[in-house]
Amino acid sequence: MNRLVKILLGFLLVLSFTTTSYARDQIKIVGSSTVYPYATVVAEKFGKGGKFKTPVIESTGTGGGMKLFCAGVGANHPDITNASRAIKTKEKALCEKNGVAEIIEIVVGNDGISFAHSVNAPDADFTKEQLWRALAAKVDVDGKLVENPYKKWSDIDSSLPGKKIEILIAPPTSGTRDAWNSLVMGKGCSKTAKSLYDAAGKKAKKECAKMREDGYAVEAGENDTLIVQKLSSNPDAFGFFGYSYLVANKDKIKASSINGVQPSLEGIQDYSYPIARPLFFYVKKAHIGVIPGIQEYMKEFTSKKSMGSRGYLAEIGLVPLAADKYKVTRTAAVDLNTIKIK
Amino acid sequence: MTKEERLKKRHRAEKRFRFYGLTSIFVALLFVVILVQNIFSKGSSAFKKTVITTEVFFDQELLEIQNGASQEEIMEADFYDIMIENLIKAYPAKDRDEEDELLKLFSGDAEIEIKKAFLNDNNLIGKTITLDLTASDDIDQLHKGNYPRDLPEERRRISDFQLVIYDYFVENKKISKNFNNYFFNNGDSRDPELAGIGGALVGSFYSILICLLLAFPVAVLASIYLEEFAPKNKITDFIEININNLAAVPSIVYGLLALQILLATIQLPRSTPLVAGITLALMTLPRIIIPCRASLKAVPPSIREGALAVGASKFQSVFHHVVPLALPGTLSGTIIGLAQALGETAPLILIGMVAFVVDIPSSPVDPSSSLPVQVYLWSESAERGFVEKTSATIMMLLSFLIVMNFIAVYLRQKFEKRWN
Numbered sequence: 001m002n003r004l005v006k007i008l009l010g011f012l013l014v015l016s017f018t019t020t021s022y023a024r025d026q027i028k029i030v031g032s033s034t035v036y037p038y039a040t041v042v043a044e045k046f047g048k049g050g051k052f053k054t055p056v057i058e059s060t061g062t063g064g065g066m067k068l069f070c071a072g073v074g075a076n077h078p079d080i081t082n083a084s085r086a087i088k089t090k091e092k093a094l095c096e097k098n099g100v101a102e103i104i105e106i107v108v109g110n111d112g113i114s115f116a117h118s119v120n121a122p123d124a125d126f127t128k129e130q131l132w133r134a135l136a137a138k139v140d141v142d143g144k145l146v147e148n149p150y151k152k153w154s155d156i157d158s159s160l161p162g163k164k165i166e167i168l169i170a171p172p173t174s175g176t177r178d179a180w181n182s183l184v185m186g187k188g189c190s191k192t193a194k195s196l197y198d199a200a201g202k203k204a205k206k207e208c209a210k211m212r213e214d215g216y217a218v219e220a221g222e223n224d225t226l227i228v229q230k231l232s233s234n235p236d237a238f239g240f241f242g243y244s245y246l247v248a249n250k251d252k253i254k255a256s257s258i259n260g261v262q263p264s265l266e267g268i269q270d271y272s273y274p275i276a277r278p279l280f281f282y283v284k285k286a287h288i289g290v291i292p293g294i295q296e297y298m299k300e301f302t303s304k305k306s307m308g309s310r311g312y313l314a315e316i317g318l319v320p321l322a323a324d325k326y327k328v329t330r331t332a333a334v335d336l337n338t339i340k341i342k
Numbered sequence: 343m344t345k346e347e348r349l350k351k352r353h354r355a356e357k358r359f360r361f362y363g364l365t366s367i368f369v370a371l372l373f374v375v376i377l378v379q380n381i382f383s384k385g386s387s388a389f390k391k392t393v394i395t396t397e398v399f400f401d402q403e404l405l406e407i408q409n410g411a412s413q414e415e416i417m418e419a420d421f422y423d424i425m426i427e428n429l430i431k432a433y434p435a436k437d438r439d440e441e442d443e444l445l446k447l448f449s450g451d452a453e454i455e456i457k458k459a460f461l462n463d464n465n466l467i468g469k470t471i472t473l474d475l476t477a478s479d480d481i482d483q484l485h486k487g488n489y490p491r492d493l494p495e496e497r498r499r500i501s502d503f504q505l506v507i508y509d510y511f512v513e514n515k516k517i518s519k520n521f522n523n524y525f526f527n528n529g530d531s532r533d534p535e536l537a538g539i540g541g542a543l544v545g546s547f548y549s550i551l552i553c554l555l556l557a558f559p560v561a562v563l564a565s566i567y568l569e570e571f572a573p574k575n576k577i578t579d580f581i582e583i584n585i586n587n588l589a590a591v592p593s594i595v596y597g598l599l600a601l602q603i604l605l606a607t608i609q610l611p612r613s614t615p616l617v618a619g620i621t622l623a624l625m626t627l628p629r630i631i632i633p634c635r636a637s638l639k640a641v642p643p644s645i646r647e648g649a650l651a652v653g654a655s656k657f658q659s660v661f662h663h664v665v666p667l668a669l670p671g672t673l674s675g676t677i678i679g680l681a682q683a684l685g686e687t688a689p690l691i692l693i694g695m696v697a698f699v700v701d702i703p704s705s706p707v708d709p710s711s712s713l714p715v716q717v718y719l720w721s722e723s724a725e726r727g728f729v730e731k732t733s734a735t736i737m738m739l740l741s742f743l744i745v746m747n748f749i750a751v752y753l754r755q756k757f758e759k760r761w762n
Contacts, residue, residue: 026701026709028612037723040698041532047700048454050417054700056613056709076609225722225729248725251493 024075027055027293031065031082034111034176034242035279038318039082042301045312049300052293055080062178069282070095079287079294083280084111084179092341102285102338106298107329109307110319112243112268113179113275114255121235122161124256128188128274130156131258134165135217136185137210140192148212168220168227168239169211176224176241181209183275228253240275243268244317268319276319285338295336302333381740385733391522391535392482393474394448394511398428398456400466409467416461425453429475432516433507443503449476449535474520479534479727481508485517489726499726525734529700530711530719534727537720539735541702545615545695545710546684552619552706553683557626558676564627565634565672570660589628596625597689605693613694613709621693622683630679637671638664670757674750681746685739687714713739 029039036059047054060068062083069081070091087095087105095103115131117124133156138145153160170177189208197204211217220227220239227239232252243263246255255263258274267273281301288294300306306313307329309320321329331337343351402408404423407415429448435441449455452475459473460466480500483489485508495502511517528538572578600621604610610617641664649659690696695715703710711719713735720732 024611028709036698037532043698044532044700056697056699058613058694058697076605076611248499251490251498 024291026053027080027291027297028078029055029057029080029082029281030060030068030078031058031080031281032062032084032279033059034062034084034179035082035108035281037244037316038108038279038313039281039301041312041316042297042306045306046293046297046300052296055293055297057082066091067094069284070098070100072098073100073284073286075291077284079284079291080297081282082108083282084176084277085182086278086280087282087339096341100284100286101341103341104283104285104298104332104336105339106281106283106302106333107321107325108279108281108301108318109313109321110268110271110276111179111279112263112273112319113176113183113240113277114243114246114263115238115240115258115275116231116246116253116255117238118232118235119250119252119254123254124161124238125258125260126160126256127259128184129190130160130188131184132188132190132208135167135169135211136189136193136208137212138193138207140190140196143192143196145193145196148214148216151216163236165216166234166237167217168230168237169217170224170227170240171219179277180240180275183277185209185211187274242317243319247317265314265319269322278321279318285336288336298333302330378740381733381736385730385735385737387486387488388525388730388734389522390486390519391524392477392485393518393520394432394477394481395516395518396428396432396473396475397470398424398459398473399470400424400460400468401427402467405467409465411464413461416457416464419457421453421457421460425456428456433510440503443501444507447478447481447504447507449478450533451476451536474518476524476535477517479725480504481517482535483726484508485519486730488730525731529702530698530716531700532698532723532725534723534725534731537728537731539713539716539738541699542711542713542716542735543738544703545618545699546712548615548703548706548710549618549622549712550680550684552616553622553626554676554680556620556623557630557679560623561627561630561634561676562672565631565638566660566665568631569635569638570664571656585628585631589632592688593625593686594688594692596621597692599624600689601692611707611709613697613699614707615703615710615712616706617693618690618695618710618712619706621689622686625686625689626679626683629682630676633675633678634668634672637668637675640671641667667759670753674754677746677750677753681743681750684746685714685743687718690715713742 027043029043036057039057043055043057046052058078062085065078065081065083066087068078071077087103092103095101115126130153133139133148133150134153136148139148139150140146141149150156150165152162152164154162170180185208186205189204193208194204197207220230224241224245227241228245228249231237231239232249238256246253246263261267261273263273263275268276283294283298303311305311307318307320307326308314311320314320320326401424404427405419405421407419411419426445429445429452430441433444435444455475456473459471477485480489481504484491484500489498489500491498491500491505500508508517524536525538526543527540528536529541531537568578568581600617604617604620605612610620645663645667646659649663650656654662690712695711696718697709697711698719699709699711701708717732717735717739720728720735
């Protein structure tokens with residue numbers, strides 16, 4: 001029995017030894033699933049450069065990534081988090097509380113969300129308000145908020161086709177849904193509805209973003225590839241996802257215009273296409289110099305050959321930054337400019 | 343109702359039941375066939391890769407190194423110019439734009455492939471060799487017939503001009519399909535033509551190894567004690583019920599447990615096979631204990647009593663007689679438990695195994711993915727080439743499971759003693 005106890009103790013000793021001596025020589029990245037495809041391409045190129053190990057990238061969603069990122073400083077916490085929106089005040093406070101005092105913000109580029117359907121369907125054009133009316137849980141009819149009554153597109157506006165509304169929506173956890181909520185549901189929400197919510201003492205922004213659950217908007221899961229498959233087999237259905245999926249699948253799906261504008265590289269860059277947003281990643285400054293390669297990774301990501309208009313990220317659907325914004329982001333990456341977190 | 347009628351009725355009932363039984367077996371088989379057929383038809387093409395046969399001339403002017411250079415010198419040297427100059431000769435392109443389109447037909451690793459050829463035989467300067475260079479995934483999918491070419495150009499990823507080059511390659515027999523070594527040797531990649539399950543295989547291997555090392559001894563000792571030594575009272579009953587309950591706990595719960603204890607409290611490194619192995623061990627432990635106890639129970643009491651009768655101690659009777667007889671059942675139970683652990687994804691999501699890992703792990707504390715996680719990751723990727731990779735990975739996973747289950751059945755049938 002004595003021997004058994006000794007073995008067990010030895011095992012525990014080894015276990016604690018491996019944890020304390022555990023130092024990392026590989027960058028760890030967490031965060032948004034929207035930035036993931038771009039970050040992985042940069043990481044792979046970076047690793048092939050041969051000087052550093054290839055960074056490990058986990059797709060946790062923007063919110064989940066911030067939580068891990070702000071949990072503290074040290075080899076057990078990630079060095080970088082990707083985000084499909086800017087860091088929130090609450091998250092900054094969490095970071096500060098856990099000693100993550102200096103954060104560098106890098107704007108990666110722009111992402112456009114396309115509202116797409118099968119290539120076999122006739123072309124379509126919507127306004128944001130029409131999209132909101134098709135998707136919202138409650139809409140205003142004759143000055144009153146009612147459960148969404150629209151069954152066909154033509155019920156919303158007689159100029160729209162007389163087809164059943166059928167929209168595949170991303171789940172609430174996805175960054176695409178986040179962006180859709182703020183860019184379409186928030187902005188497309190009618191003034192009457194907003195003032196009615198305000199009058200009732202409810203938060204208009206939150207209420208406007210609630211989606212109907214009566215079968216006209218179907219939650220389709222995180223798997224964008226699956227949404228593409230469903231859209232191509234059903235010409236009446238619509239779905240929304242990142243611009244890169246549109247580029248990769250243009251033999252199967254096409255985008256409908258928003259306010260008469262088709263999603264395009266230029267349109268997303270200058271935000272003249274209405275559903276476009278910037279993408280970010282955040283770097284923990286305290287890790288630079290401790291974990292090898294972070295600064296070099298930032299330089300690789302922000303170099304012209306990756307982020308530029310002819311860079312390899314542009315090829316897979318990231319919309320490059322306009323020249324002035326590029327300069328700001330590149331300077332931040334080279335000079336390690338931190339953002340204010342208080 | 344007469345006797346005959348009643349008999350007929352009973353026979354009819356039996357016939358109906360047989361029919362129902364056959365139908366349900368048929369339906370179940372049909373689903374299996376559809377599933378396997380679907381996976382195989384999509385996945386089998388992933389085991390081959392499209393290569394473009396290209397002549398490569400090693401021009402001294404374009405290289406910084408001489409014949410007979412050392413390994414390090416070659417590794418450091420730039421083969422970019424050699425690659426460009428040789429690849430654009432693959433087709434008589436007219437201008438810079440056409441050359442750019444031509445270059446896109448090759449994989450992102452063309453330079454590395456040329457360098458490797460040079461590493462194998464470093465007396466190549468001034469010589470011309472013929473190399474099979476991996477094609478880009480667009481050409482790969484086109485050549486395998488997975489990508490339509492009869493669409494208008496703006497809806498295709500391959501331009502009209504690239505199709506012209508492709509047809510030229512086909513006509514001159516410069517394009518062919520080789521065994522896809524990258525699929526087995528490489529780690530994950532964002533280029534489908536370079537992506538492989540090498541890293542996931544190693545990660546799964548380490549995880550299962552750690553799971554076996556932890557779960558097997560604990561499970562065997564626990565079941566021997568509970569079955570042979572423990573007194574039968576309320577406490578052991580309670581333990582038994584809990585083991586059965588634990589075996590039915592959804593695997594994601596073990597992931598949460600590992601997240602709290604292994605990652606947050608003990609601070610083991612995230613995304614590593616070490617943590618995955620411990621988590622899977624916790625999950626498989628009750629699933630191994632149950633068949634172990636069953637096989638111990640199946641050893642007739644006469645064996646124990648016989649041993650005790652000739653003066654063996656309790657310990658001797660158990661370890662010299664009962665355990666060896668129960669071993670085949672114990673082993674097959676363990677293997678089936680491990681097979682379940684091999685296909686498990688849910689707890690791994692929580693401990694950070696769902697990650698993009700390019701480097702193949704060299705130890706259990708290196709970040710890694712695993713086979714089912716690789717399936718999950720690739721099924722979400724936008725590129726067309728990953729569809730076949732996903733199915734091919736499922737095929738590999740299924741074949742491992744089949745082999746493990748086969749070993750379990752074999753062990754049981756070969757070594758198990760029947761007591762009748």
